[in-house]
Amino acid sequence: MCTSGHGSADGASVAAPAVDRGAPGPAADAALIADLVIANRILFREGVVDAFGHVSVRHDKRPDRFLMARNMAPALVTEQDIVEFGDDGEPVNAAGRPVYLERFIHSEIFRARPDVMAVVHSHSMAVLPFGLVRSVPFRAVTHMGSFIGTCAPVFEIRDVVGDDNDLLITNRKLGRALAECLGQGTVCLMRGHGSTAVGNSVKQAVFRAVYTEQNARVLSEASRLGPVEGLSEAETRTATRVIDGQVNRAWDMWRMRAEGKV
Numbered sequence: 001m002c003t004s005g006h007g008s009a010d011g012a013s014v015a016a017p018a019v020d021r022g023a024p025g026p027a028a029d030a031a032l033i034a035d036l037v038i039a040n041r042i043l044f045r046e047g048v049v050d051a052f053g054h055v056s057v058r059h060d061k062r063p064d065r066f067l068m069a070r071n072m073a074p075a076l077v078t079e080q081d082i083v084e085f086g087d088d089g090e091p092v093n094a095a096g097r098p099v100y101l102e103r104f105i106h107s108e109i110f111r112a113r114p115d116v117m118a119v120v121h122s123h124s125m126a127v128l129p130f131g132l133v134r135s136v137p138f139r140a141v142t143h144m145g146s147f148i149g150t151c152a153p154v155f156e157i158r159d160v161v162g163d164d165n166d167l168l169i170t171n172r173k174l175g176r177a178l179a180e181c182l183g184q185g186t187v188c189l190m191r192g193h194g195s196t197a198v199g200n201s202v203k204q205a206v207f208r209a210v211y212t213e214q215n216a217r218v219l220s221e222a223s224r225l226g227p228v229e230g231l232s233e234a235e236t237r238t239a240t241r242v243i244d245g246q247v248n249r250a251w252d253m254w255r256m257r258a259e260g261k262v
């Protein structure tokens with residue numbers, strides 16, 4: 001027999017006013033902040049995030065810190081909403097404003113991966129099914145999605161904290177486990193939750209998040225027709241190397257579309 005749903009008993013998952021720890025470092029470059037703001041708008045406009053999801057970028061002057069918006073819908077983010085965080089995932093200048101519960105996704109990936117400069121976490125409806133059906137691995141089937149590789153890992157939160165959990169990455173322990181699951185890859189799926197993509201810039205991370213979504217839609221549609229021929233390991237490497245040079249072409253168009261200019 002199915003059991004009924006459960007509401008929150010104590011509001012423990014509600015974002016509370018943040019308590020700053022430490023002091024802000026040197027101001028980040030204004031262009032970096034502007035890119036982070038428009039990244040939020042692009043991800044919404046391209047259907048990767050809705051009211052939920054977030055994107056971060058490593059601080060250009062303090063590599064042990066990162067920047068991300070306060071707890072709010074991505075489409076509404078402005079420069080004034082950007083908060084600086086320490087490598088423990090705690091804010092240094094939130095000034096009491098609530099911050100994202102899942103900021104530890106970002107902090108622990110940045111700690112584990114010095115090569116990562118930006119992180120996108122989303123609940124993409126096209127990607128989410130592949131974290132639920134283990135018999136169908138999520139892999140690159142389009143040249144634009146080549147960075148996904150031949151099999152993206154799936155994070156199973158039950159392996160870390162057991163069955164009684166809310167599927168959210170709300171502490172450093174869970175963040176570390178997710179970062180370990182991601183490994184040296186570019187995309188990690190999260191069962192019943194969503195996915196996380198990383199890049200060597202905020203532009204590349206957004207590019208990967210968008211094409212992860214598109215690759216998922218193509219894979220789903222192809223699977224309806226019959227057995228799917230994915231990219232080989234060699235194809236994923238070569239295509240990724242070539243297509244990485246095209247990130248700005250996509251970014252420029254998405255930015256103008258998010259700004260209502262095209």
